[in-house]
Amino acid sequence: MEVLTALLAILASILGYLIYRGRKVNKYWEERGVPHETPGLFFGNSWSGLTGQESMLFDWKNNLYKKYPNAPLLGYYDLMRPILVVKDIDLVQQVLIKDFKHFSKRVLEPDEVKFPYLENLFVMAGKRWKSMRNKMIPVFTTGKLRQMYGQMSELGDSLVRQIESQVEEKKCSLELKRSFDCYSMDIIGSTAFGLDIGSIRDGDNEFARMGKKVFDWVFNLRFLVNNNFPQFSKKFGIGMTRPSVFKYFTGIVEQAFEHRRRTGGQRNDFVNLMLQLKEKGHLDLVKDEADEGSDDYLTMTDDSIVGSKAIEITEPLILANAFLFIMAGFDTAGTLLTMLCLDLSQNISVQNKLREDIRKTLSANKGVFCYEVIRDTPYLEMCIKESMRLHTLIPVLFRLCTKEYTFPGTNVTVKPGDTIEIPTHSIHMDPEIYPDPECFKPERFAPDVSHQNCTWLPFGEGPRICIAMRFVITEVKCAIAKVLLKYEIALNPKTELPIRASPRSLIFKPKRPVYFDLKKIS
Numbered sequence: 001m002e003v004l005t006a007l008l009a010i011l012a013s014i015l016g017y018l019i020y021r022g023r024k025v026n027k028y029w030e031e032r033g034v035p036h037e038t039p040g041l042f043f044g045n046s047w048s049g050l051t052g053q054e055s056m057l058f059d060w061k062n063n064l065y066k067k068y069p070n071a072p073l074l075g076y077y078d079l080m081r082p083i084l085v086v087k088d089i090d091l092v093q094q095v096l097i098k099d100f101k102h103f104s105k106r107v108l109e110p111d112e113v114k115f116p117y118l119e120n121l122f123v124m125a126g127k128r129w130k131s132m133r134n135k136m137i138p139v140f141t142t143g144k145l146r147q148m149y150g151q152m153s154e155l156g157d158s159l160v161r162q163i164e165s166q167v168e169e170k171k172c173s174l175e176l177k178r179s180f181d182c183y184s185m186d187i188i189g190s191t192a193f194g195l196d197i198g199s200i201r202d203g204d205n206e207f208a209r210m211g212k213k214v215f216d217w218v219f220n221l222r223f224l225v226n227n228n229f230p231q232f233s234k235k236f237g238i239g240m241t242r243p244s245v246f247k248y249f250t251g252i253v254e255q256a257f258e259h260r261r262r263t264g265g266q267r268n269d270f271v272n273l274m275l276q277l278k279e280k281g282h283l284d285l286v287k288d289e290a291d292e293g294s295d296d297y298l299t300m301t302d303d304s305i306v307g308s309k310a311i312e313i314t315e316p317l318i319l320a321n322a323f324l325f326i327m328a329g330f331d332t333a334g335t336l337l338t339m340l341c342l343d344l345s346q347n348i349s350v351q352n353k354l355r356e357d358i359r360k361t362l363s364a365n366k367g368v369f370c371y372e373v374i375r376d377t378p379y380l381e382m383c384i385k386e387s388m389r390l391h392t393l394i395p396v397l398f399r400l401c402t403k404e405y406t407f408p409g410t411n412v413t414v415k416p417g418d419t420i421e422i423p424t425h426s427i428h429m430d431p432e433i434y435p436d437p438e439c440f441k442p443e444r445f446a447p448d449v450s451h452q453n454c455t456w457l458p459f460g461e462g463p464r465i466c467i468a469m470r471f472v473i474t475e476v477k478c479a480i481a482k483v484l485l486k487y488e489i490a491l492n493p494k495t496e497l498p499i500r501a502s503p504r505s506l507i508f509k510p511k512r513p514v515y516f517d518l519k520k521i522s
Helices: 002-025 056-067 089-098 126-140 142-170 177-193 206-212 217-228 230-236 243-263 270-280 289-299 315-329 332-346 348-364 371-375 378-390 424-428 469-486
Strands: 073-078 081-086 397-400 419-422 487-491 516-520
Touching (some): 056 081, 081 089, 089 397, 126 270, 126 289, 126 315, 142 469, 142 516, 177 332, 206 243, 217 230, 289 469, 315 332, 332 348, 332 487, 348 371, 371 469
Parallel strands (some): 081 419
Antiparallel strands (some): 073 081, 397 419, 487 516
């Protein structure tokens, strides 16, 4: 009886401490005078998202953003972790660009010994990150992209043939996302590793099946644990990706490396460029004079990180960045293309204008679907940018404070280790920034229209902007242009509107399928 009493006393003490700790954490924003939502004990403001009642990243956070229209900063609690949301665009610029030295890290700080595949450009920080980024810049220049474009174009033709077979079979009610996902997988296989993946021909092959596991519910759960309980994750070796998924894809990369070394073959892909980087320690910058301006984002860096740290390009480091390339490419391009088709099907005049512009540029290039066709059709990029604004794939950007900082014009000070959030989706849907934000208006992004910095953030901004931005936009341009030249796209009545985000996904995915009717152009 005494033992039981002692045990109950210990449990009561532990529970009492946890309740005390939880209540103390929940006063964090109140004590700092930051507008915030009232949190629940232990779960903070995350309950509705965890239970799937609504999308925490899209619906809940967008409602929070609109609830405090005049507040430059907001607070909320992700379980027991206080998060500071930076709303004011001038302050967003401070975080992402002007005072980058205070916020140069992303939130995740993985154990690189236990999880070598996370030693990549996305999570690196400081001089090591700067050195690696500088070495990787030549991989993603417009000049290199032009060299890879032939492979993209061939796969674009394969995509159209695959869609054609669906049209002949079903005539209507086509769910194109699966075809677009397969196109994206094949692009990665071809341009990155010189492999004929064949996902377009067989959407259920092993590569495609493993690709679907990259961002499945297991990844979401692992991310949640790593993000909220980093010490627990490190202690028990819980990575964000299943070991089997990492092993499969890095095995493919290793085989590609070995084959290339053995045969001495040359190809304009990631494998060849990484082998050159490993052997020479650097890559030669290939400039494309006609597109030099579009590469400006690549050279954006932070002067506060003085010098760089020597970094040896080892095979594990190459494998880590190759896996990052795979993760970043899966699912995202397919979703982008699906949502762009949705926008074009709901705005037929825009669709017709875009098709006509593509035809004119194609005719100017003597009917050859070359790189210049997608480069010299400005309206094509305008439509893509507007669709990416309307359907933000990455709804928030996270940064970790690395040096104490007081936000200008406020009394709010953050300290090293505090988490900062940039609400990209809410910024994109803010009527003060984009009037009639629910409407699809490509003219917002006409070449002669200027936008305040940090108001279009699908790829981030500042020194940590996505290095593969032009690559993604180019593969989307190639696919949609080829499809539009062949088909008129209409929305099938089976599609449930409005489109809602899948509540448990960390990136934007439609909650329900999107169906289209395609009519062949004679």
